[in-house]
Structures are given as C-alpha cells and as structure tokens.
Amino acid sequence: MRNNLLIFTLGFFIFPVLGWAQSAPDFKELLDSAMIRDSDLKMQTTQNKLTDLDEHKLKDIFLPTLEVSGQAGYLNATARLTSPEINLEPFIHIPQGSFNNNLNISGFSGIAKADAKMLLYSGGKVKYLKKAIQEKKMSEDILLEKTRDEVIANISKAYDQLALIHQSKKVLDESKKRLEINRKTADKALGYGLITPYDHKKIELAQAALNAKIVEYEGKKELLLTQLYIFTGIQRERLRMIEPVLRPVELLSPEKGIEQRAEIRALEHGITAADYKIKAEKTWKIPKVQLMASAYYIGLYGARVKTSENIIPAAPLIGYEGTKLDWRPTNINILPLITAGVGFKWDIFDGREGKHAEETARIGKEVLQNQKEDALKKLTLNLANNQTNYDIANAQIELKSKEKELAKNALVQAEKEFRYGMSKSSQLIEAESDLEAVELEYQNAVFNQRRAGIELMRSTQELDVAKLY
Known part of the structure; x- marks a missing residue:
C-alpha cells in the first residue's frame, strides 16, 4: 500500500515536468531564449557598461581623495658657511670671510606625508559632462531596441521557414495520397486495356519524383531545426x-513615422549629448576651485651634526683654543x-x-547632424519601398489563391476523365503537378507577405510580436 502511494506521489510531481520538457516551444519561448543567447545583443549590452562606468x-x-606617502633613507648633507666679521677688540677681530666652515648633518631620515584634496567647483564642466553621458546612455538604450528587432526578425524568419516546410510537406502528402488513388485506378485501367504500360509508368515516375521532393524537404527541415537550435539553445527533440x-x-x-525609428531617436540624443559636450569644453576659461590639506612628519635618527672648523674662534690672548660643533642628538622630530x-x-x-577641444566637439555635432539627415532620406525611401512590397505581396496571395482554386477544379475534372478513359495519364499528372506547384507557390506567397509585413512594421519601429503570432 505504501509503495503504491509512493509511486502515485512521484508520478504526480514528475510526469507533469516530463510532459512540459517534451512539449513543443511556442514562439515566445523561442524569442526569449534567443534574446538571452544573441551575441550582438550581449556584446552591445556589455559595451554599454562602459558608459555606466563613466557616469559613476x-x-x-x-x-x-586621500594620499599617504613616505620614505626612509640615509641623509648626509653639508653646508658651507662663510664667517661674518667679528670685532671684539682688543681681544678678537676677525674680518668677514677670513675662514670657511663646513656644517655636516648625517643620519637616518624618515618622512611621512598625507595629502587630502576635494574638488569644490569645476567651472560647470562636470555638470555638462554628466548630462552628455546621460544622453549618450539613452542613445545606447534606444539602439538596443533596434538590435532586439533584428533578433525578432531573424527568429520569425526561421520560424516561418519551418512553417513553410511544414505546410509544403502537407501539400506533398496530399499529392502522394491522390497519386496513390490514381495509381490504383491506373492498375485497373491497365488490366482492362484502357491505358498502355507507358501511361502506367508515367504515374509511377510521378510518384518517384514526389518522393524525392519529400526527402528534399525533410533535409531542409533538419537544417532549419539546427538553425533554431543555434539561435535558442532549445533541444532539437522539442523543436521537432x-x-x-x-x-x-x-x-x-x-x-508612426520614420522619426520613431531607433536610429533617428538615437542620433537625436547623440546631438543633444554633443551640445552638452560643447558647453563642457567651453568651461576651460573658468577657474577651478579645490580644497587641500596636508600633514607631514619629519624625523632624523642616529644623527650627527658637526663642523669642520671652530664655531667659536680661538682667543690666544685669553688662552681659548676655540670649539667645533659635534652634536649627536638621539633623534630630531x-x-x-x-x-x-x-x-x-x-x-x-x-x-x-581648450579652444581646439571645443571645436572638436562642434565638428562631432555636425557629423551627427549629417548622419541624421542622411538617415531620414534613406528611411523615407525604405518605408515607401516596404509599403510597396507589402501591397505587392498581398496581391500575390490573392492571385495564388485564385490560381489554386482553378488548379483544384482542373484536377477534379482530369481525374474524372482519366477514370472514364477519356484522357491519358499525362494529362492527369500535369493537372496534379499544376495543383502541387500552385499550392506551394501560395505558401511561398504567404511567407513573402509575412516578411514584407515585418519589414513594414520595422520601418516605423512598430514591430509587434502579438500581430505576428
């Protein structure tokens, strides 16, 4: 009893998971997976992080800012001193410059320093540069929309190609069924002597040609499954x-108009960013103010201060021989x-x-303005072209739909005539081939119409997945 309960519990939780894992992914899942894996999108997102870093x-x-530095070493310095005039007549009289004295200081020195600085006023340059970076960031975010639309278009094309293969396979399967029925009719007609063996062989040849087309379409399907697997990372078993x-x-x-295209909006933000960059470069002539503070420590260890000559001259009259300086302090701080x-x-x-930097920023703005003007011309032509292609594609669908109806009626009539011995197998095969070709052309017309529709939506940045699937 416990084993049965355990099996039931495991099945209750595991089977739904397995069922989901083996379910066919819808277009949204394909698209979400492709957005995560797309190399261009990841590269662009990573590149945009540099702009975020500039903003920080x-x-x-x-x-x-606080900077601490220090150094330790051996100090040995000598200063040459020229004696001033000393007149203590009648005891001492030393004319100025009568002797030179070298003062030597030696020992191990240590110096430590801490510097603190803080910018108080940049002349407005930081403010303008910050606004320029914000505009640049918005421009980069808008260009991500264009990249995402390209991902949608690529996945949609592969998905529709898979649908085209799937629909074409259905058309070929229907043709195969009809040819099988007609072959049985031909077998009977051959037995009654109503058709020749040559006419009978033509139907067999048509079946062989149809089987070759089915093999070809199966190969194309596997290629598309591989492409979708590369785009999305979803296993082929589910894609199949x-x-x-x-x-x-x-x-x-x-x-909307072409002004809503990502390229135009991105360029507009780029031009605004260039305006702020010009204002930032103009601040070169404004003074910058900074708060500064420093703290020092200076120490001398194991020092010795001495002179080469007497610091107090000798006085022979009173029996004084003079004194040299030889001082050994423990440390000096x-x-x-x-x-x-x-x-x-x-x-x-x-x-x-500064003037050259300002002029460079102005030239950069002119380049962006020229790019915008050129883009508006090209996108206007692109919109007109895509609208024309979409209208033509709709007309082609209507045309192929009528041709399909005519081909169906022609095949029904050919089957009746062949069944009653009123026509040859070649006429039946021709009618079957015409219907097959027209049905495939109709599916291709639908595929082309969808491509034209997607490009028309992209012309004005109105690509909506909900309208496609």
Missing part, C-alpha cells in the same frame, strides 16, 4: 515537435606639520588646447 566616475569626482501554420499578416496603415587651505587653477592661456 563623474559622480565620484567631487569625493575627497513544432507544427507552425503560415497565416498572412494583416496590417493597418503605419501609425618635526610633528605635526599641517597645511590646509583653498586653491584655484585658472588657465588664462593654455596654448589654445
């Missing part, structure tokens, strides 16, 4: 279960030595470097 760097530019149907796309007139204040930097003349 600008935010942090007003943060204080997809049975899509081709349906024409019904579109109304575009609600200067702590703390602190400086703090506000400093400014004003580039009155910088060799026209």
Whole structure:
C-alpha cells in the first residue's frame, strides 16, 4: 500500500515536468531564449557598461581623495658657511670671510606625508559632462531596441521557414495520397486495356519524383531545426515537435513615422549629448576651485651634526683654543606639520588646447547632424519601398489563391476523365503537378507577405510580436 502511494506521489510531481520538457516551444519561448543567447545583443549590452562606468566616475569626482606617502633613507648633507666679521677688540677681530666652515648633518631620515584634496567647483564642466553621458546612455538604450528587432526578425524568419516546410510537406502528402488513388485506378485501367504500360509508368515516375521532393524537404527541415537550435539553445527533440501554420499578416496603415525609428531617436540624443559636450569644453576659461590639506612628519635618527672648523674662534690672548660643533642628538622630530587651505587653477592661456577641444566637439555635432539627415532620406525611401512590397505581396496571395482554386477544379475534372478513359495519364499528372506547384507557390506567397509585413512594421519601429503570432 505504501509503495503504491509512493509511486502515485512521484508520478504526480514528475510526469507533469516530463510532459512540459517534451512539449513543443511556442514562439515566445523561442524569442526569449534567443534574446538571452544573441551575441550582438550581449556584446552591445556589455559595451554599454562602459558608459555606466563613466557616469559613476563623474559622480565620484567631487569625493575627497586621500594620499599617504613616505620614505626612509640615509641623509648626509653639508653646508658651507662663510664667517661674518667679528670685532671684539682688543681681544678678537676677525674680518668677514677670513675662514670657511663646513656644517655636516648625517643620519637616518624618515618622512611621512598625507595629502587630502576635494574638488569644490569645476567651472560647470562636470555638470555638462554628466548630462552628455546621460544622453549618450539613452542613445545606447534606444539602439538596443533596434538590435532586439533584428533578433525578432531573424527568429520569425526561421520560424516561418519551418512553417513553410511544414505546410509544403502537407501539400506533398496530399499529392502522394491522390497519386496513390490514381495509381490504383491506373492498375485497373491497365488490366482492362484502357491505358498502355507507358501511361502506367508515367504515374509511377510521378510518384518517384514526389518522393524525392519529400526527402528534399525533410533535409531542409533538419537544417532549419539546427538553425533554431543555434539561435535558442532549445533541444532539437522539442523543436521537432513544432507544427507552425503560415497565416498572412494583416496590417493597418503605419501609425508612426520614420522619426520613431531607433536610429533617428538615437542620433537625436547623440546631438543633444554633443551640445552638452560643447558647453563642457567651453568651461576651460573658468577657474577651478579645490580644497587641500596636508600633514607631514619629519624625523632624523642616529644623527650627527658637526663642523669642520671652530664655531667659536680661538682667543690666544685669553688662552681659548676655540670649539667645533659635534652634536649627536638621539633623534630630531618635526610633528605635526599641517597645511590646509583653498586653491584655484585658472588657465588664462593654455596654448589654445581648450579652444581646439571645443571645436572638436562642434565638428562631432555636425557629423551627427549629417548622419541624421542622411538617415531620414534613406528611411523615407525604405518605408515607401516596404509599403510597396507589402501591397505587392498581398496581391500575390490573392492571385495564388485564385490560381489554386482553378488548379483544384482542373484536377477534379482530369481525374474524372482519366477514370472514364477519356484522357491519358499525362494529362492527369500535369493537372496534379499544376495543383502541387500552385499550392506551394501560395505558401511561398504567404511567407513573402509575412516578411514584407515585418519589414513594414520595422520601418516605423512598430514591430509587434502579438500581430505576428
């Protein structure tokens, strides 16, 4: 009893999971998987992180910085001193410069320094650069829309190609069934002597040709499954279960204009960013203000301070021989030595470097404006071309639909005439081939109409998956 309950419980939880794993993925799942795996999209998203980093760097530019440095070493310094005039007559009289004295300081030195700086005012440059980066970021985000639309178009094309193969296979299967029925009729007619063996062989040849087409379409299907697997990473076993149907796309007139295209909107934000960049470069002539503070420590260890000559001259009259300096202090320290204040930097003349940077920013803006003008011309022509292609594709569907009806009626008539011995097998095979060709052309017309519809939606940045599937 417990074993049965355990089996029932496991089956209740496991079988739905297995069933889902073996279900055919819908278009949304294909698209979501492709968005995650698309290399161009990932590369563009990664590249955009550099702009985010630039934005963070600008935010942090007003943060204080603290730098600590130090050094230790051996100090040996000698200073030459020229004696001044000493007149203590009648005891001492030393004319100025009568002797030179070398003062030597040696020992192990240590120096430590801490510098703190904080930018108070950048002349407005940081403010404008921050706005320029924000505009650049919006431009890059908009271009991601264009890349996503390209992913949608690629997945949609592969999906529709799979649907075209699927529908074509159905057409070929129907032809195969009809030829099988007609072959049985031909077998009877051959037995009654109503047709020749040659006419009978023609039907067998038509069946062989049809089987070759089926093998060809199966190969194309495997190629498309491989393509979808590369795009999405979904296993072929699940992809093979997809049975899509081709349906024409019904579109109304575009609600937006070409101004809504990602390229145009991205360029507009780029031009705005260039305006801010020009304003930022103009600030070269405005003084920058900075808060600064420093703290020092200076130490001398194992020091010796000595002179080569007497620091107090000899006085023979009173029996004084003079004294040299030879001092050995334990250590000498200067702590703390602190400086703090506000400093400014004003580039009155910088060799026209600021002027050149400003002019470079202006030229960059002109380039973007020219690109926008060129893009508007090309996109206007592209919209007109895609609208024409869509109208032609709709007309082709209507034409192929009528041709299909005529071919069906012709095949019914040919089958009746062949059944009653009023026509040869060649006429029946011709009617069957005509219907097969027209039905395949109709499916191709639907496929082409869907491609034209997608490109028309992309012309005005109105690509909507809900209208496609």
